Amino acid sequence: MTEGAEERITELIELVRYHDRRYHGEDAPEIPDVEYDQFKRELLELEAAHPELARPDSPTQTVGADPSTLFEPVEHRMPMMSLDNAFDRDELRAWADRAQRRLDAEDFGDLVCELKFDGLAVSLRYEGGKLVQAATRGNGRVGEDITANVLTIESVPHRLPAGAPEVLEVRGEIYLPLAAFDALNAQQEAEGKSRYANPRNTAAGSLRQKDPSITATRGLAMWCYSVGEVQGAQLATHSATLEFLESTGLPVNPETVTVDSLEAAWQFIEQCEAKRHDLPYEIDGAVIKIDRLDLQQELGSTSRAPRWAVAYKLPPEEQTTTLLDIHVSIGGKGKATPFAVLDPVFVGGSTVAMATLHNEDQVRAKDVRPGDTVVVRKAGDVIPEVLGPVLADRPDDLVEWEFPSVCPCPHREPLIREEGDAAHYCRFPRCPEQLRGWIEHFAARNALDIEHLGEQRVRLFIDLGLITDVADIYTLDYDRIREQEGFGDLSVANLAAAIEASKEQTLARLMVGLNIRHLGDTTSELLADAFGHLDRIMAATVEELAEVDGIGPIMAESVYEFFQSEANREIVGKLRTAELNFAQEIGSDTAAEALPQTLEGKTIVVTGGLEGYSRDGVGAAIKARGGKSPGSVSSKTTALVVGENPGASKLDKAEKLGIPVLDEGQFEQLLETGVIS
DNA sequence: ACACCTCGAGTTCT
DNA sequence: CTCGAGGTGT
Numbered sequence: 290m291t292e293g294a295e296e297r298i299t300e301l302i303e304l305v306r307y308h309d310r311r312y313h314g315e316d317a318p319e320i321p322d323v324e325y326d327q328f329k330r331e332l333l334e335l336e337a338a339h340p341e342l343a344r345p346d347s348p349t350q351t352v353g354a355d356p357s358t359l360f361e362p363v364e365h366r367m368p369m370m371s372l373d374n375a376f377d378r379d380e381l382r383a384w385a386d387r388a389q390r391r392l393d394a395e396d397f398g399d400l401v402c403e404l405k406f407d408g409l410a411v412s413l414r415y416e417g418g419k420l421v422q423a424a425t426r427g428n429g430r431v432g433e434d435i436t437a438n439v440l441t442i443e444s445v446p447h448r449l450p451a452g453a454p455e456v457l458e459v460r461g462e463i464y465l466p467l468a469a470f471d472a473l474n475a476q477q478e479a480e481g482k483s484r485y486a487n488p489r490n491t492a493a494g495s496l497r498q499k500d501p502s503i504t505a506t507r508g509l510a511m512w513c514y515s516v517g518e519v520q521g522a523q524l525a526t527h528s529a530t531l532e533f534l535e536s537t538g539l540p541v542n543p544e545t546v547t548v549d550s551l552e553a554a555w556q557f558i559e560q561c562e563a564k565r566h567d568l569p570y571e572i573d574g575a576v577i578k579i580d581r582l583d584l585q586q587e588l589g590s591t592s593r594a595p596r597w598a599v600a601y602k603l604p605p606e607e608q609t610t611t612l613l614d615i616h617v618s619i620g621g622k623g624k625a626t627p628f629a630v631l632d633p634v635f636v637g638g639s640t641v642a643m644a645t646l647h648n649e650d651q652v653r654a655k656d657v658r659p660g661d662t663v664v665v666r667k668a669g670d671v672i673p674e675v676l677g678p679v680l681a682d683r684p685d686d687l688v689e690w691e692f693p694s695v696c697p698c699p700h701r702e703p704l705i706r707e708e709g710d711a712a713h714y715c716r717f718p719r720c721p722e723q724l725r726g727w728i729e730h731f732a733a734r735n736a737l738d739i740e741h742l743g744e745q746r747v748r749l750f751i752d753l754g755l756i757t758d759v760a761d762i763y764t765l766d767y768d769r770i771r772e773q774e775g776f777g778d779l780s781v782a783n784l785a786a787a788i789e790a791s792k793e794q795t796l797a798r799l800m801v802g803l804n805i806r807h808l809g810d811t812t813s814e815l816l817a818d819a820f821g822h823l824d825r826i827m828a829a830t831v832e833e834l835a836e837v838d839g840i841g842p843i844m845a846e847s848v849y850e851f852f853q854s855e856a857n858r859e860i861v862g863k864l865r866t867a868e869l870n871f872a873q874e875i876g877s878d879t880a881a882e883a884l885p886q887t888l889e890g891k892t893i894v895v896t897g898g899l900e901g902y903s904r905d906g907v908g909a910a911i912k913a914r915g916g917k918s919p920g921s922v923s924s925k926t927t928a929l930v931v932g933e934n935p936g937a938s939k940l941d942k943a944e945k946l947g948i949p950v951l952d953e954g955q956f957e958q959l960l961e962t963g964v965i966s
Numbered sequence: 967a968c969a970c971c972t973c974g975a976g977t978t979c980t
Numbered sequence: 981c982t983c984g985a986g987g988t989g990t
Contacts, residue, residue: 672981809974841987
């Protein structure tokens with residue numbers, strides 16, 4: 290026991306040291322802070338449990354290197370709500386109408402128009418005029434303590450003048466001014482380091498620095514736009530609140546105006562759009578708030594957003610660039626997907642060089658041709674999308690693009706599009722591109738979940754001839770790997786451990802890893818639960834497979850076909866020799882039965898991240914109580930649970946269909962009782 | 967036969 | 981996120 294601990298401690302010390310260097314030296318951390326924190330915490334715990342093994346040179350013993358590696362959680366005394374969005378004039382009017390209807394009779398009076406800054410929402414707490422705490426928004430209820438870092442921001446006063454309220458909680462946005470962003474990048478470049486992509490992410494990174502002296506050099510700034518808890522001040526309107534904040538020395542944005550009609554608010558929005566790029570900081574919209582606090586009180590809030598305010602989101606930025614070429618990528622199941630190779634263009638906060646075009650018909654429908662000038666934007670703020678060509682700029686001689694007839698891999702086998710299919714497929718069984726896709730898929734998080742086996746390494750192992758099918762993962766030649774550049778004893782040990790651990794994954798995950806056409810997470814689970822063992826699935830007839838609820842003739846045939854193949858049966862044999870788990874663990878079912886089936890017959894969709902669950906964990910919690918949790922909202926949905934950073938499309942759909950929207954607290958209650966409050 | 971859910975695949979960049 | 985396609989119910 291102690292021996293194992295000693296080894297692990299040595300390993301952890303190396304890990305933490307390594308990542309310390311990555312983090313501080315090059316500012317290019319390889320792993321998320323959370324993982325780093327986990328390593329460090331595990332090390333602390335081990336050292337506490339085995340004091341005799343504690344080493345004086347352990348990173349946990351170093352003074353000055355900030356012992357509190359985690360930002361402590363802070364519960365907001367008043368929740369920090371998000372805002373409902375409007376994307377056009379009609380939606381803005383709809384918001385105003387809703388508000389008007391809820392107020393008996395009278396007009397809602399003045400509106401305060403503010404810019405919506407692209408930064409990070411924070412809450413500052415002043416007690417007796419002194420800044421005692423700064424916290425991130427987090428999930429709105431609980432954030433993280435970032436006081437030490439916020440104290441380094443110039444525009445944030447440490448002390449308020451005499452006569453300040455006993456308690457003042459100020460809400461605002463911390464952002465990185467464009468000048469500071471540019472200066473920072475100039476410095477990065479001078480030092481031969483890589484540029485930061487956009488001000489928002491850089492601001493976020495700067496605030497999460499473990500060493501506040503680094504934050505101090507970044508040039509962050511803040512705008513204040515509302516208050517939380519206040520003791521010792523009486524305010525009647527939002528505009529008066531802002532004036533009060535300003536008089537107290539807190540930074541309030543000068544573009545803010547108070548208007549007396551929705552029409553005037555719309556004009557403010559139009560001006561925002563016009564001067565968006567002339568401002569010395571980035572904005573992503575405008576916020577319209579009802580000024581009178583008594584009316585705000587009367588309107589109240591839904592579970593996630595106040596009814597007295599609305600955020601107008603500026604349309605996503607569009608850019609034009611040259612479509613250099615259209616290439617084709619081959620997926621793990623042989624699917625050939627065309628994608629646009631673009632002259633790199635900065636749009637929506639990052640540089641875009643590629644964008645999927647989905648399939649042949651989509652390319653034709655969009656009528657894009659290599660050589661075209663095309664319009665590009667980010668769909669849903671993340672995924673680059675080619676909207677279409679600028680026909681006026683098209684050279685006369687540009688020819689229509691044709692789907693390549695052969696696979697891009699060296700074997701150049703034909704790409705086939707079958708009748709009724711939208712996609713082309715490479716059907717060559719030994720296509721190296723397919724193999725790479727399959728291996729990556731096998732190691733992916735929803736399959737065997739093998740850490741430290743990513744795209745780069747898969748490519749390398751295939752090139753070295755170490756892997757010719759998925760089962761070879763379990764007979765890797767580690768001595769050969771150790772010879773490779775970039776592989777030390779530690780990383781090889783980590784990889785081996787991850788591969789070893791994957792042998793214990795569930796049958797459902799193994800089924801996902803087998804890469805059978807038409808089978809994914811859900812359908813693999815259906816089969817694993819129904820048959821209980823891989824051997825029984827292999828032995829099943831098409832009819833038996835199709836008897837499973839949710840499995841139809843096409844999927845059944847696909848599964849049957851897979852196991853008919855001699856090559857596939859050989860792979861299964863090798864996996865058996867490697868002693869992978871072929872049985873669906875019992876116990877998960879019995880454990881599930883033990884929980885009260887509060888969600889029987891209910892369909893709960895979740896969008897955004899929840900505090901108490903991982904993304905997979907939420908679904909598991911719902912299913913464990915007899916409910917279903919699909920990935921999209923439909924008329925069958927019982928309720929939509931909204932967490933941090935929710936997807937707009939699900940929310941919109943739920944609102945259109947009149948489906949109840951729950952926050953995490955209400956969700957917990959639903960899990961417990963099965964009742965929507 | 968059709969409509970409507972669902973599911974799965976591929977995808978971008980930090 | 982978006983598209984395509986399988987499964988199920990009417």
